[in-house]
Amino acid sequence: MNIRFVAIAFATIVCTAPGSAVAQGFKPSRTVELVVHTGPGGGSDVLARALAVMAEREKLLPVRMLVLNKPGGNSAVAAAYLAEKKGDQHTIGLFTGVWLQTPLVSTEAKVTLKDLTPIARLVLEPAVIAVKASAPYKTLGDFIDAAKKNPGHLKQSGGSNTSRDNVVRQLLQKATGARWVFISFPGGGERIAALIGGHVDIMVIEPEEAGEHIRAGNMRVLAQVSEHRLSAFPEVPTLKEAGFDVPVVPQVRGMVAPPGIPKANVEYWEDFCRRLTRTQSWRKYIEDNQFEDGYQNAAELTKFYDEFTGRMRAILSDAGVKTVR
Amino acid sequence: MEILQGLWHGLLVAFVPANLLWCFVGVFLGTVVGILPGLGPPATIAMLLPLTFSMNPAGAIIMLAGIYYGAKYGGSTTSILMNVPGESASVVTCIDGYQMALKGRAGAALGIAAIASFVAGTVGVLGLMLVAPPLARFALSFSSPEYFALMTLGLALVVLLAGRSIVKALLAALLGLWIASVGTDPFSTTSRFTFGRLELLSGIDFIVVAIGVFALGEVLANMESPEAAQLLRVPKGLRNLMPTWQDLKDCRFAFVNGSVIGFLVGTLPGGGSTIASFLSYGLEKAVSRRREQFGTGVIEGVAAPEGANNSETGGALVPLLTLGIPGSGTTAILLAALVLWGFKPGPLFIPEHPDLFWGLVVSMYVGNVMLLVLNLPLVPLFAQVLRTPAYALYPLILGVSMVGVYSVSGSAFDLMLLLVFGLVGYLMRKLDYPAAPLILGLALGAGMERALRQSLMMSQGDLSILVSRPISAVMLALAALILMIPLFSKFNAWRLRALEQ
Numbered sequence: 001m002n003i004r005f006v007a008i009a010f011a012t013i014v015c016t017a018p019g020s021a022v023a024q025g026f027k028p029s030r031t032v033e034l035v036v037h038t039g040p041g042g043g044s045d046v047l048a049r050a051l052a053v054m055a056e057r058e059k060l061l062p063v064r065m066l067v068l069n070k071p072g073g074n075s076a077v078a079a080a081y082l083a084e085k086k087g088d089q090h091t092i093g094l095f096t097g098v099w100l101q102t103p104l105v106s107t108e109a110k111v112t113l114k115d116l117t118p119i120a121r122l123v124l125e126p127a128v129i130a131v132k133a134s135a136p137y138k139t140l141g142d143f144i145d146a147a148k149k150n151p152g153h154l155k156q157s158g159g160s161n162t163s164r165d166n167v168v169r170q171l172l173q174k175a176t177g178a179r180w181v182f183i184s185f186p187g188g189g190e191r192i193a194a195l196i197g198g199h200v201d202i203m204v205i206e207p208e209e210a211g212e213h214i215r216a217g218n219m220r221v222l223a224q225v226s227e228h229r230l231s232a233f234p235e236v237p238t239l240k241e242a243g244f245d246v247p248v249v250p251q252v253r254g255m256v257a258p259p260g261i262p263k264a265n266v267e268y269w270e271d272f273c274r275r276l277t278r279t280q281s282w283r284k285y286i287e288d289n290q291f292e293d294g295y296q297n298a299a300e301l302t303k304f305y306d307e308f309t310g311r312m313r314a315i316l317s318d319a320g321v322k323t324v325r
Numbered sequence: 326m327e328i329l330q331g332l333w334h335g336l337l338v339a340f341v342p343a344n345l346l347w348c349f350v351g352v353f354l355g356t357v358v359g360i361l362p363g364l365g366p367p368a369t370i371a372m373l374l375p376l377t378f379s380m381n382p383a384g385a386i387i388m389l390a391g392i393y394y395g396a397k398y399g400g401s402t403t404s405i406l407m408n409v410p411g412e413s414a415s416v417v418t419c420i421d422g423y424q425m426a427l428k429g430r431a432g433a434a435l436g437i438a439a440i441a442s443f444v445a446g447t448v449g450v451l452g453l454m455l456v457a458p459p460l461a462r463f464a465l466s467f468s469s470p471e472y473f474a475l476m477t478l479g480l481a482l483v484v485l486l487a488g489r490s491i492v493k494a495l496l497a498a499l500l501g502l503w504i505a506s507v508g509t510d511p512f513s514t515t516s517r518f519t520f521g522r523l524e525l526l527s528g529i530d531f532i533v534v535a536i537g538v539f540a541l542g543e544v545l546a547n548m549e550s551p552e553a554a555q556l557l558r559v560p561k562g563l564r565n566l567m568p569t570w571q572d573l574k575d576c577r578f579a580f581v582n583g584s585v586i587g588f589l590v591g592t593l594p595g596g597g598s599t600i601a602s603f604l605s606y607g608l609e610k611a612v613s614r615r616r617e618q619f620g621t622g623v624i625e626g627v628a629a630p631e632g633a634n635n636s637e638t639g640g641a642l643v644p645l646l647t648l649g650i651p652g653s654g655t656t657a658i659l660l661a662a663l664v665l666w667g668f669k670p671g672p673l674f675i676p677e678h679p680d681l682f683w684g685l686v687v688s689m690y691v692g693n694v695m696l697l698v699l700n701l702p703l704v705p706l707f708a709q710v711l712r713t714p715a716y717a718l719y720p721l722i723l724g725v726s727m728v729g730v731y732s733v734s735g736s737a738f739d740l741m742l743l744l745v746f747g748l749v750g751y752l753m754r755k756l757d758y759p760a761a762p763l764i765l766g767l768a769l770g771a772g773m774e775r776a777l778r779q780s781l782m783m784s785q786g787d788l789s790i791l792v793s794r795p796i797s798a799v800m801l802a803l804a805a806l807i808l809m810i811p812l813f814s815k816f817n818a819w820r821l822r823a824l825e826q
Contacts, residue, residue, distance in 0.1 A: 200783075
């Protein structure tokens with residue numbers, strides 16, 4: 001509520017400023033609400049707040065942008081909120097891969113990205129596969145061999161069973177015939193603690209998170225889940241280079257709007273995203289977080305969505321997860 | 326020697342006038358946020374994050390940390406005065422704090438909360454300064470089996486929270502465990518007890534249940550008997566509004582207990598201040614000579630949990646700063662802030678940025694003193710709230726509860742849940758079921774289930790993993806011992822009766 005209070009306060013200030021939103025094309029005329037599905041401090045929340053600061057610093061928007069947290073239901077609450085805002089011109093949202101996966105497995109989560117207005121894809125988050133530095137595995141092949149010798153004995157820490165971590169495991173298991181256990185930890189911190197505490201053997205981790213543990217000598221990276229080598233890990237092979245020809249599962253983030261907004265609005269936000277991805281601040285942000293620039297416009301994003309969910313459905317059913325859509 | 330050097334370094338950073346100012350801004354905002362139920366430190370820090378981009382990082386981290394530990398001071402205020410827990414960590418404070426207020430000792434309760442917070446908060450910073458790196462390594466030896474044992478130990482405390490009937494307490498705890506299971510199964514992503522409601526997919530918020538059962542239940546029960554709802558006694562004179570010398574003496578052990586338990590639980594990435602406050606309350610009661618008076622307004626019952634939730638802050642900063650591992654919502658956003666300012670939090674953070682670490686440590690000593698000076702004068706002021714006549718006080722409590730719940734999630738559905746749990750709280754009072762075990766079951770249920778299932782996945786279904794690891798075995802044995810306390814006292818009573826005959 002605090003956030004909404006501030007939003008209303010700012011809205012009144014902005015509304016009194018001159019500026020019209022008629023003419024041809026669309027221009028926001030009051031504060032834009034940026035909806036995220038995590039609480040304060042979650043990945044999307046932090047990205048949204050950074051984005052709002054960049055939009056202001058780089059003068060990309062004539063109005064302010066305020067973050068509205070709609071946590072709950074693994075993104076279902078935020079998606080439903082956007083669907084309810086049908087036709088609203090001053091609300092947009094940030095989606096992540098969770099928005100694509102949750103409706104596939106949960107009957108309650110009725111709103112898919114296609115029921116909203118996809119605007120643009122912004123980033124792709126690569127990942128790396130890491131083990132504890134004292135582990136005997138020097139390559140991913142070593143680990144797979146060990147898992148084959150002792151099926152179901154080695155352990156991986158990760159997020160929920162629909163998370164990318166588990167999808168990578170499923171794909172590798174299917175390609176190699178090895179088997180190991182996947183243990184869900186809700187917090188990212190607990191996953192890392194389980195690995196460097198020696199309670200699990202392997203994990204799929206974001207490069208930026210792994211960086212410091214590698215530098216301190218706690219962790220070793222075996223392979224990268226990425227199409228090409230990341231600048232921070234020039235010596236580590238990609239999955240394909242390591243000899244595992246499995247599809248690279250991207251973790252995506254992008255922008256989405258409520259359904260039923262005019263075409264001009266879609267174009268406006270598309271253009272906003274394109275201009276954003278060209279700014280210095282954005283590039284530095286991507287570089288600092290080891291993200292990949294994944295810009296796609298609305299049409300490309302819709303195509304990506306169809307491919308992604310199609311592939312996801314197959315992977316999930318292989319993993320024994322029931323899909324409902 | 327190294328520590329003295331670090332401290333000197335830190336003094337130079339923390340006593341820059343601008344940083345002193347940021348420290349004050351942080352602890353002041355923290356106090357306010359703590360007093361308001363619902364609105365918590367993570368939301369406040371997130372709102373201020375954009376402002377910190379143009380600040381000096383030392384000043385910014387000093388301010389944000391100030392909000393974090395400052396909020397723990399204010400959290401007890403509404404718990405004591407209105408039975409409305411301000412944060413999840415001050416739920417336990419309601420049990421004895423509100424009873425003290427009913428007896429006209431609200432001032433003493435608020436005062437001891439501030440003093441215990443100061444003592445334990447300072448001990449927490451001391452721990453952070455002296456033993457952070459070795460303790461972080463120890464915390465890593467904790468994994469799912471140890472967490473399960475820790476939660477079991479916590480849940481065993483239910484026998485100490487029971488009123489007259491152990492059976493009723495166990496039933497209430499079971500209800501709490503059941504509420505904790507509502508939502509999405511973390512392992513299979515299946516929905517449990519969601520009745521097709523989107524809002525229930527992520528479970529029922531702990532604070533909604535706590536406010537409903539404690540505050541709303543109390544209001545409903547009091548409205549029934551208007552003659553009982555007279556003005557509460559608030560003694561006149563400043564001296565009567567502060568803890569007495571005897572109070573401080575009674576709390577000697579509670580200060581130590583709260584400081585140590587809070588700090589140790591804080592260092593565990595899967596711990597948290599709610600568990601810390603419950604554990605220290607339970608320990609305080611278990612060793613107390615006036616055990617049977619707990620729950621009727623005993624001052625140690627306020628000092629122990631309030632201390633624990635403050636030293637927990639120092640503890641929680643240990644894995645964050647030494648390993649880059651956040652254990653809670655607030656430390657997660659502090660981590661995000663460090664990344665946004667261009668730092669790389671991790672094992673090398675302290676050696677590479679000693680000025681930032683030591684500046685923060687010294688600022689936390691300063692901040693705790695500021696908080697004590699800020700909070701003690703507020704005590705007589707807040708105690709006056711209870712002079713409000715019942716016809717105004719109860720609607721006020723109702724309003725504060727609803728605003729608190731709404732500000733957590735911004736969802737009207739949670740307000741409906743609040744009403745439901747208000748009714749549950751009312752019925753429990755009528756039927757003489759204690760509310761604390763329900764809250765305890767709810768606080769521990771989700772984590773306990775997760776830890777057990779993770780352990781069994783690690784051992785491929787072999788239960789012996791829970792007792793074959795030393796730390797876990799010791800804690801489970803302690804839990805068994807606590808569960809036997811009522812048996813012993815029954816046996817004792819029987820023996821005495823036999824002797825008399």
